[in-house]
Amino acid sequence: MEFSYDIAGGDFSRAGAASSEVKKILKQLNVELAVIKRVVVALYEAEVNVVAHAADGVMQVTLDSASIEVVIRDRGPGIPDIALAMQEGYSTASPRVREMGFGAGMGLPNIKRNCDSLDIESTVGVGTTVRMVTFFNR
Amino acid sequence: MDDFYHALKVSPDACTGCTHCMTACPTRAIRVRHRLATIDAAACVDCGMCLKTCARRAIFVEQDDFNRIFQFSHRVILLPTVVFGQFGGEVSEERIFAELHAMGFTRVVETDRAAGILAAAMRDYMARNPHRRPFISAFCPAVVRLIQVRFPSLIPHVIPLKQALDLSAIYARRELELAGVPGNEIGVFYVTPCAAKIAAIKSPVGEEVSPVDGVINMDFIYNKVQVGLTRHRDQPLPPAPDQEFLSPESIAWTLSGGEAAAFEGRCLAIDEIHNVIDILEKIENEEIPGIDFVELRACDHSCAGGALTTNNRFLTLERLRARARANDGRRREAPEGIRQHDAFLRERAPLPGKIFPRPIERLDEDMTVALEKMQKINRIMEVVPGVDCGACGAPSCRELARDVVLGKAKLDQCIFMRQALLREGLMTPAEAIEMAERTWGKGRFGENK
Ligand SMILES: Nc1ncnc2c1ncn2[C@@H]1O[C@H](COP(=O)(O)OP(=O)(O)O)[C@@H](O)[C@H]1O
Ligand code: SF4
Ligand SMILES: [Mg+2]
Numbered sequence: 022m023e024f025s026y027d028i029a030g031g032d033f034s035r036a037g038a039a040s041s042e043v044k045k046i047l048k049q050l051n052v053e054l055a056v057i058k059r060v061v062v063a064l065y066e067a068e069v070n071v072v073a074h075a076a077d078g079v080m081q082v083t084l085d086s087a088s089i090e091v092v093i094r095d096r097g098p099g100i101p102d103i104a105l106a107m108q109e110g111y112s113t114a115s116p117r118v119r120e121m122g123f124g125a126g127m128g129l130p131n132i133k134r135n136c137d138s139l140d141i142e143s144t145v146g147v148g149t150t151v152r153m154v155t156f157f158n159r
Numbered sequence: 160m161d162d163f164y165h166a167l168k169v170s171p172d173a174c175t176g177c178t179h180c181m182t183a184c185p186t187r188a189i190r191v192r193h194r195l196a197t198i199d200a201a202a203c204v205d206c207g208m209c210l211k212t213c214a215r216r217a218i219f220v221e222q223d224d225f226n227r228i229f230q231f232s233h234r235v236i237l238l239p240t241v242v243f244g245q246f247g248g249e250v251s252e253e254r255i256f257a258e259l260h261a262m263g264f265t266r267v268v269e270t271d272r273a274a275g276i277l278a279a280a281m282r283d284y285m286a287r288n289p290h291r292r293p294f295i296s297a298f299c300p301a302v303v304r305l306i307q308v309r310f311p312s313l314i315p316h317v318i319p320l321k322q323a324l325d326l327s328a329i330y331a332r333r334e335l336e337l338a339g340v341p342g343n344e345i346g347v348f349y350v351t352p353c354a355a356k357i358a359a360i361k362s363p364v365g366e367e368v369s370p371v372d373g374v375i376n377m378d379f380i381y382n383k384v385q386v387g388l389t390r391h392r393d394q395p396l397p398p399a400p401d402q403e404f405l406s407p408e409s410i411a412w413t414l415s416g417g418e419a420a421a422f423e424g425r426c427l428a429i430d431e432i433h434n435v436i437d438i439l440e441k442i443e444n445e446e447i448p449g450i451d452f453v454e455l456r457a458c459d460h461s462c463a464g465g466a467l468t469t470n471n472r473f474l475t476l477e478r479l480r481a482r483a484r485a486n487d488g489r490r491r492e493a494p495e496g497i498r499q500h501d502a503f504l505r506e507r508a509p510l511p512g513k514i515f516p517r518p519i520e521r522l523d524e525d526m527t528v529a530l531e532k533m534q535k536i537n538r539i540m541e542v543v544p545g546v547d548c549g550a551c552g553a554p555s556c557r558e559l560a561r562d563v564v565l566g567k568a569k570l571d572q573c574i575f576m577r578q579a580l581l582r583e584g585l586m587t588p589a590e591a592i593e594m595a596e597r598t599w600g601k602g603r604f605g606e607n608k
Contacts, residue, residue, distance in 0.1 A: 022530060022537075037446055044444070050529045051521035054312040058443070065444045086526045125448075157526070 022085070028071045028078040030097065033121055036072040039080045040064040046082075047089070052157055060089060060155050063135035066128040067151050071095045073118050075148065088137075088156045099145040107133065163304070163517075165203050166220045166357035166374075167210060169196050173217035176599055178549040180209035180218060185432045186308060186519065190562070191552035194600025202519045204304035205355040206432050206457040207466030220354045220467060223373040225383075228263055231346030235331045236264040237324065237371070240271045240410050241352050241462045243482060244475030245381045250388060252482075257397050258387040259380075266331065269405055270349070272497050273326035273504065274412035278421040280508040284318055285422070285452070293442060293450040294318050296418050300359035301457035302435055303514065307364070310439045311516030319365060319510040323412065324349060324356065326504050328370040330497050348373045350380050352465030355457060365510035377467040403496060407483035413462040414479065416454070424451030431459040522565070535564045544575045552598035572598060 024046065026039035040061050047057045064080070071078035075097025083090045100106045107129050114124025132153065133139050140152040176194035188202035189209060196209070196218070210218040228234045236259055243252060259267050285294050295316045297303050306313050328347045335345050349371045351357050360369040411417035419426035427450060429438050435455045441447050458464035463472040463479070497504070522536075523529040539560035546556070551572035553559035562568035571577050571586070571594055580586035586594075592604050 022534060037441070037444055040444055041440055045520070046533070048518065048520040049522045049533060050526050051518075051524055052526065054516070058312050061443065062445050065446060084530070086530055122448075 022083070024082045024084075026080045026082075028068055028080055028093070028095070030072060030074075030076040030078070030095070033072055033123070036069050036123075037065055040068050043080075043082055043089075043091070046084070050084070056155065056157055059135040060091075063132045063153055063155070064091060064093075066132045066135075067091075067093045067153065069123060070128055070149075070151075071097070073114060073123050074098065078148075087158070088154055090152070090154045092153075093151045094148065095150075096148040099147055099149055100141070100143040101145050103141050103143060163200055163203065163205075164358050164362035165198065165200055165205055166222075166354040166361070167198065167203065167205060167207065168219055168221050169198065170217045170219060171195050173215050175215065175217075176552075177215075178554075179212045179214065181549060181552075181554045183208045183212040184554065185436060186305070187554050187558055189554070190568075191549075191598055193597065194603070201517065202308060204301045204308060204457075205353070205358040206301040206305070207354050208432060210354070210466045220351075220357065220376055222357070222376045222379065223348075225375060225379070227373050228346055228348055231372070232344045233266065233335055233340050233346065234264045235266045235268055235328075235335070235345065235347045236375075237268050237270045237327055237331065237347060237349040239324070239350060239352060239377075239462065240269065240405065240413055240479060240482075241465065241468060241475060242350055242377060242380065244463060244478045245377065245468060245470045246384075246478070247474075248478060248481070253396055254388060255384060258384045258391070260397070261387055261391065262383055264348075266335070268327055268331045269409075270324045270327040271405060271409040271412050272403075273323040273330060274409040274417075275406070276497065276501055276504050277320065277323050277326055277508065278408075278412075278418075279501075280320055280505050281318055281418075282422065283505075284320060284509075291316055294452045295442075296452070296454050297510075297514075298322055298413075298418060298454065299355065299456045299458075299461075300364070301353070301355035301432070302455040303364055304355070304358075304517075305432070305435065305457070306439065307514065307517045308519045309436070310443055311518050313439060313443060314514050314516060316442075317514055319514060320508045321510060324360075325370055326508065327497075329507055330500055330504060332370060333500055333503065346372045348375055350375050350377050352377045352462045352467050353458065354466060365512040365514045367511060377465065378469050381469045404486040404489040405482075407487050410479055410483040410486065414476065415456065415461045415463075417461075418454040419452065422452050425449055426452040426454065428454040428456075430456040430461050430464075432457045522561075532564045536560045539563060539570065542576070543573055546575075548574070550574045550598070569594075 028039055043064055044061045075095035078093055078095030081092045105111055109130045110126040112124045112126030118124045136153040136155045138154045143149040174195050176191045180196050181189040186202045186204055188199040189196050256267055297317050331347055332345055351374050357374045360371045360374055363369050415430045416428040419428035429435055460472040463475040522532040543556040551559045553562055559568055563570050577591050581591055
C-alpha cells in the first residue's frame with residue numbers, strides 16, 4: 022500500500038504533520054508500539070529537515086505486512102558532505118531556526134538509530150533523497 | 160479483559176439523535192442509531208465532552224443512591240477543594256461544613272489534604288525512575304484512559320501512583336479504625352466533579368478495588384447544600400468542628416498548574432482534552448525535548464471545569480484563589496492530622512496492578528488482514544462525499560468507512576450513496592426511508608408507505 026504527503030519548506034507550524042499521519046496508519050495496522058515509535062521518531066526528524074533546510078518535499082510511504090519504506094525527496098540546497106552531516110551535533114541551521122528549538126544537529130544520527138536501513142543521496146543545489154526502511158518483525 | 164465502567168449515560172427519552180455529542184467526542188466513540196446517541200464502551204474515556212455539548216441534557220452521570228450513606232454508622236464525605244468554589248463568597252466554609260453534617264455526614268475530609276504526601280511520593284518515584292522521563296501525571300482518570308486507548312506507547316511514562324482521592328479515603332478509614340470503629344461500619348463517599356473520577360472508582364485502573372464506597376455528584380451536593388442553607392438561614396451556626404486550614408499548595412493541586420508547580424525541572428501544565436491530545440501526539444513523536452513532567456487534565460481549567468460543577472469556572476478559581484490567600488500562613492493541620500499517617504499512606508501509594516494498553520485504533524490483530532481492511536477503507540473514501548455531515552450517524556465519512564469495513568455499519572447509511580442508488584433505480588424510496596430510520600428513528604419522515 023502506498024501513501025504520499027507533501028512537506029512545505031519553512032512551514033514549522035506544520036512540521037510533524039506527515040509523520041503523525043503515518044503514525045495513525047501504523048496504529049491501525051496493529052504494528053508493535055516500539056516499532057511505531059522508532060519509525061515515527063525517524064520520520065519526524067527527516068520531515069523537519071525538509072522544513073528546516075529545503076524548499077519543499079514529498080514523503081512517500083510504501084507498506085506491506087513485513088516492512089515500511091519511506092522515501093523523502095526534497096528540492097533544496099542538498100548536503101555537500103553527507104558523512105559530516107551525519108555527525109552528532111553538526112548543524113548548519115540558522116540562528117532563527119535554532120531559536121525555534123530546531124537545529125541541534127541530532128536529526129540525522131537519530132534517524133540512523135531509529136531505522137533498519139538508511140540511504141541518503143544528495144546533489145548540491147538540487148535536493149536530497151532520504152530512504153528509510155524498517156522491518157516490523159525483528 | 161473486562162470492560163470499562165462508564166458513568167456517562169444517555170436518556171433515550173431526552174435524546175433526539177442530534178449530532179452534537181458525536182462531533183464533540185475526542186475519541187469518536189459516539190454513533191447515532193435509532194434516534195439515540197450510543198457510546199462505544201471501549202473507546203469512551205469519560206471526559207464528559209458529550210455531556211457538556213448536549214443542549215437537551217440528554218447525557219447524564221449516573222450516581223449512587225444518596226441514602227446508601229445511612230447503611231453506615233460512620234459516614235465520611237470526601238470533598239475536593241473545587242466544591243468550595245461552587246459557592247459565592249457570601250457562603251462561608253463553616254456554613255458549608257455545617258450543612259454537610261446536617262445532611263448526615265459524621266466526618267468531612269478534604270481530599271486535597273493528601274496532596275502533600277502524594278507530591279512527595281511522586282517526587283520520590285521520579286527520582287528513582289529517571290529513564291521514564293517525561294513523566295505523565297495520573298491525576299485525571301480521563302487522561303489515563305485516553306493514553307490507554309490512543310497513546311498506549313506512553314503508558315510507561317505515567318506515574319503509577321494512586322491519587323489524592325484514594326489516599327484521603329485510606330486515611331479517613333484508617334483514622335476511624337484506629338479509634339476502634341469496625342471497618343464495615345465506615346462508609347466513605349466521594350463528591351465527584353466529573354464522570355471520569357466515578358469510572359476510576361468503579362473500575363479502577365491498576366487497582367483491584369477502590370477504598371471509596373460510593374460517589375455523589377457535585378451538582379447534587381451543591382443543590383442539597385443550597386436547600387439546607389435556605390432552610391437554616393435564620394438558625395445560628397452549629398459549633399464547627401476544629402478547623403484545619405488547607406495549604407495554598409493543596410488548594411491549587413486540582414487546578415491547572417497545581418501539580419506542575421510542585422516539581423523541579425521543565426514542567427508543563429496542559430488542560431482541555433484537545434490540547435491534551437495535541438501534546439500527547441507531540442510527546443509520542445519525541446517532538447519536545449527536555450520535558451521532565453507533564454500535568455494533563457481533560458477539562459478546560461482542570462477540575463474547575465468538570466462536567467458536574469455548577470459554577471462558572473472563572474468564578475470558581477476566584478474563590479479558590481481567595482481561599483488560598485486566606486489560608487496562607489494559618490495553622491495547617493492538627494497534630495493528629497494526615498501527616499501522622501505519612502509512612503502508612505506512602506506505603507500504599509503505588510498502584511498494585513498494571514495500566515494496560517487498550518488500543519482502539521487497530522483494524523485487526525493480524526497485520527495482513529488489517530492492511531486489506533485499510534485498503535477497503537481507502538476505496539470507500541473515494542466514493543463517499545467527504546463532507547462529514549454526520550447524517551449517516553457517524554462523525555465523519557472516514558469513520559463511516561471504517562465502521563462499514565469493520566461490519567458495524569452499512570454504506571447506504573450515507574445519504575449521498577442513497578441518493579445515487581435511488582437515481583440508478585437500485586433502491587426504492589421506501590427502502591431509502593427505512594434505511595434513514597435506522598439512524599434517525601421511526602416516524603420522522605411522515606407516513607411511511
Ligand atoms: N534535507 C536536507 N537538505 C539540506 N541539508 C540537510 C538536509 N537534512 C540535513 N541537512 C544538513 O545536515 C545537517 C545535519 O542535519 P541534522 O542532523 O538533522 O541536524 P539539524 O537539522 O538539527 O541541523 C543540517 O544542519 C543540514 O546542513
Ligand atoms: S480534569 Fe478533573 S474534573 Fe475534568 S475529567 Fe479530569 S479529573 Fe475530572
Ligand atoms: Mg534536523
